[in-house]
Amino acid sequence: MxxxxxxxxxxxxxxxxxxxxxxxxxxxFLHLLPMSLLMGGGSLTVISEFLGRRDDRHRRLAQATARxxxxxxxxxxxLGIAPLLFLQVVFGPLFFSSSILMAWPWLSIVGMMLVxxxxxxxxxxxxxxxGRRAVWVTLASAALFIIIGLLFTSNMVLMLTPARWGAxxxxxxxxxxxxxxxxxVLPRFLHMFVASLALSGLGIAIxxxxxxxxxxxxxxxxxxYGLRWFVAATWLQFAVGFWxxxxxxxxxxxxxxxxxxxxxxxLIVALSLxxxxxxxxxxxxxxxxxxxxGTVALMVVIRDRLRAAYLASEFDPAKLAIQPQMAxxxxxxxxxxxxxxxxxxMVWKFALANxxxxxx
Amino acid sequence: MNYLVWEIPQIGGGxxxxxxxxxxxxxxxxxxxxxxxLVLAERKAYRENDPAALEYVKSHSFFFVLVVxxxxxxxxxxxxxxxxLVSPAATSTxxxxxxxxxxxxxxxxxxxxxxxxxxxxGWDRLDRHTHLIVGWIYFIAAWLSLFMINGILTFMLTPGxxxxxxxxxxxxxxxxxxxxxxxxxxxxxxxxxxxxxxxAGAIPERKLKAKMVRFAATWLLPAxxxxxxxxxWYISQIPPLAREISMGDSPAVTIFAGxxxxxxxxxxxxxFFGPYQRPQHFTLPFAFMLALVGLSVTGVTEWVREAVRKxxxxxxxxxSNGITRRDQEIIEHDGALQAAKWVTTREVRxxxxxxxxxxxxxxxCASCHTINGFNGMRFAVKGWREEFIDFQxxxxxxxxxxxxxxxxxxxxxxxxxxxxxxxxxxVPPITEPLAQRTVPPIAVAMGGAQTADQ
Numbered sequence: 001m002x003x004x005x006x007x008x009x010x011x012x013x014x015x016x017x018x019x020x021x022x023x024x025x026x027x028x029f030l031h032l033l034p035m036s037l038l039m040g041g042g043s044l045t046v047i048s049e050f051l052g053r054r055d056d057r058h059r060r061l062a063q064a065t066a067r068x069x070x071x072x073x074x075x076x077x078x079l080g081i082a083p084l085l086f087l088q089v090v091f092g093p094l095f096f097s098s099s100i101l102m103a104w105p106w107l108s109i110v111g112m113m114l115v116x117x118x119x120x121x122x123x124x125x126x127x128x129x130x131g132r133r134a135v136w137v138t139l140a141s142a143a144l145f146i147i148i149g150l151l152f153t154s155n156m157v158l159m160l161t162p163a164r165w166g167a168x169x170x171x172x173x174x175x176x177x178x179x180x181x182x183x184x185v186l187p188r189f190l191h192m193f194v195a196s197l198a199l200s201g202l203g204i205a206i207x208x209x210x211x212x213x214x215x216x217x218x219x220x221x222x223x224x225y226g227l228r229w230f231v232a233a234t235w236l237q238f239a240v241g242f243w244x245x246x247x248x249x250x251x252x253x254x255x256x257x258x259x260x261x262x263x264x265x266x267l268i269v270a271l272s273l274x275x276x277x278x279x280x281x282x283x284x285x286x287x288x289x290x291x292x293x294g295t296v297a298l299m300v301v302i303r304d305r306l307r308a309a310y311l312a313s314e315f316d317p318a319k320l321a322i323q324p325q326m327a328x329x330x331x332x333x334x335x336x337x338x339x340x341x342x343x344x345x346m347v348w349k350f351a352l353a354n355x356x357x358x359x360x
Numbered sequence: 361m362n363y364l365v366w367e368i369p370q371i372g373g374g375x376x377x378x379x380x381x382x383x384x385x386x387x388x389x390x391x392x393x394x395x396x397x398l399v400l401a402e403r404k405a406y407r408e409n410d411p412a413a414l415e416y417v418k419s420h421s422f423f424f425v426l427v428v429x430x431x432x433x434x435x436x437x438x439x440x441x442x443x444x445l446v447s448p449a450a451t452s453t454x455x456x457x458x459x460x461x462x463x464x465x466x467x468x469x470x471x472x473x474x475x476x477x478x479x480x481x482g483w484d485r486l487d488r489h490t491h492l493i494v495g496w497i498y499f500i501a502a503w504l505s506l507f508m509i510n511g512i513l514t515f516m517l518t519p520g521x522x523x524x525x526x527x528x529x530x531x532x533x534x535x536x537x538x539x540x541x542x543x544x545x546x547x548x549x550x551x552x553x554x555x556x557x558x559x560a561g562a563i564p565e566r567k568l569k570a571k572m573v574r575f576a577a578t579w580l581l582p583a584x585x586x587x588x589x590x591x592x593w594y595i596s597q598i599p600p601l602a603r604e605i606s607m608g609d610s611p612a613v614t615i616f617a618g619x620x621x622x623x624x625x626x627x628x629x630x631x632f633f634g635p636y637q638r639p640q641h642f643t644l645p646f647a648f649m650l651a652l653v654g655l656s657v658t659g660v661t662e663w664v665r666e667a668v669r670k671x672x673x674x675x676x677x678x679x680s681n682g683i684t685r686r687d688q689e690i691i692e693h694d695g696a697l698q699a700a701k702w703v704t705t706r707e708v709r710x711x712x713x714x715x716x717x718x719x720x721x722x723x724x725c726a727s728c729h730t731i732n733g734f735n736g737m738r739f740a741v742k743g744w745r746e747e748f749i750d751f752q753x754x755x756x757x758x759x760x761x762x763x764x765x766x767x768x769x770x771x772x773x774x775x776x777x778x779x780x781x782x783x784x785x786x787v788p789p790i791t792e793p794l795a796q797r798t799v800p801p802i803a804v805a806m807g808g809a810q811t812a813d814q
Contacts, residue, residue, distance in 0.1 A: 003701065004364075004701055004702060005701075006362040006363050006448075006701055007362055007701075009449075009452045009453065009456050010684065010686060011453060011456040011457060011526070012456070013456065013459075014456065014457075014459045014460060014528075015459070015460075020459070023463075071477060074429060074433070074473055074477065075473075077433055077434070077437065078433075078469065078470050078473050079470075081437070081466050081469070082463065082466050085455070085459070085462050085463065085466065086459075088444065088451070088452070088455055089455045089456065089459050092448070092451075092452045092455065093362075093363075096363055096444055096445075096448035096451070096452065097363060097364060097448075099444060099445060100363065100364050100365075100366045100445055100448065101364070103366040103445045106441065106445065107438075107441055107442060107445060109441070110380075110434060110435075110437060110438040110441050110442075113434050113437070114430065114431065114434045114435075117430050117434060118426075118430060121426065121430065169364060169702065170704075173364070173365070173366075173367055173722075174366070174367055174368075174369070175366045175367075175368075175445070323526075325459075325460060325528050328460040328461070328528055329460050331460070331464065332460045332463045332464050332467070335464050335467050335468075336463075336467050338467075339467040339468070339470060339471045339501075342471050342475075342497055342501075343470065343471055343474045346474055346475060346478045346494055346497065347474070347478070349478070349482075349486060349490050349494075350478050350481070350482055350485060350486065353482075353485045353486055353487070353490075
């Protein structure tokens, strides 16, 4: 074991590690959906805004997606808190160490988030007033969120590779490392980014399907346009994904190429679902969407297995001491159910009243 | 000592967290009280059938969304980010003791965010009744998230029976939890009033302005009555050392504690005789001035709350530098360099004393001190000879009640003394900047370092 890895917290885990890791995986899946719409949606909005200078359909589309972006940011942040919480509880010794090595860039995420978020608000509320300049606001915000994504990838890789820590620590103790000079960081980030383009394309297609109820021609066009992005990005993903796989250390890579039954099996099913989605989505939007969400969910599990493979000799959550607090866990589940009910009720009321009162 | 230390030049980690948290506290308490302000103001407008007042509430809610949903949420994330970087060991403790409390808090936060959106975007879509209910859901969820956080925050100063039992509920319902909850709730109402004064002060129409200004000013009154009592209760529950620090033992903390009371009094008196009594004469600059005083009160109060916790980050369990009482025993047994993970050397020799001293400073002192900036080491030991420094290091916890003792072997302590003495030139007149001089090259192969922790 690497001598730099901090000892586990002397206070035992308040639940078995599998439960905390399970919650980590599940809430990360929830987070990745709005996160993808944020990363990809920002970029696609920029593109539509530029095209919208010539093509009115693109202008309308950009306006619609730009209005949604602030809400998407809020969901990304809110749903991001839970996985980060469980990550810190289980993998704290790794996560805190890597974060401190890149402390300044890591902290700067908060500032970038604030500016990017306000940018989207500004854009959403002042769309008409900003006119042609609006696109620059989106571009700036989108760029900030992409940088945030890159820093996240970098930290997530750095926490899995303690062997790199000593050299980075020696190179400077003021938390200025970026950790980008590692062969898997770029493909891993691009893997995420291309996935977010695909999912955002899908999001736009769904938006189009909804719009088609009021305006068939525009809605149908939006749906087709979104699907083009989805299909193109997903095909591209096969290349990027294999690049990422190829960049992994050989011993880990082989697990996913036949070496490990579970790892390989998961990967095969995930890829098959993606192919199924590609083949069916033009016709059956809902079915294709479900299939690709299955791929995303499995990819989150695969990601967890990848982490375990990286840490095999360094850190095993199953070995951490536990002292379950089941009563309070039960309370959490109860409150979670109430919370979901409250949210569902509000969203239902809101969706039901889909005609503004002033326009009745 | 378990984690590596992030050195922040000049300001230090404590100040960094302080800046982010003061801004967050100012906004997040408003986020809670402001929710109640919105629903009650909305209801008032319906009851009095006053469309102009309703327009005001709508525009206030826009302001509310921009401040609360964006700045409030992101700065809250910012606190979390910064405490993990500056005090990873303490953050880890709070996460282990309170995982499910954090998780519950997250649920409330999520409900709060959705409710805020539905409320804001629902002005023209929802019927009045539903819209008000959504407002109430927002406020209740927001207050419940304060309720959860409050238990965790107060635990740090008064862990109470948890120290013996390690029971979750003992940690959560600790001795200061309830008085602090009352104080914070009052602060929420007062801040809602202050922000309300800013938006109401900007209303152009005179009659409506007077009405809403008075309405907003009323929100500060409960706090002015309840805070002195709740404050006294709170102070009666904090550890004796913390009380002494804020009441004379540390001049800086005492001044700030006094300022917190004095500024609160100023705020309430000015609000009472200003906007409350004569709302028609209220002006926007005056509103901003009051808001500024409110921010100052928040700032000094939070600062004092943090300061009185010294030398601990979690009282009686973990020192500010992340060293627990249990670690302390290990250090006494093996020495600090052996017990630590992230050091560049593990032995004291004649030729590496400055390097050792630098490492020890980082592990044990950097959580509260910087080298050249805020609470700078260089100024603390200025004019002290090495032997005198060494003597003081043996009595660090007596020198100032709010410092942990130095922990380590005699040789380690002397090395730290040597490093501290080296911060200032031996011959008085200072002519060259000292910043770079003192840091020895980091030249130890980290991989070869041995561990002594297990």
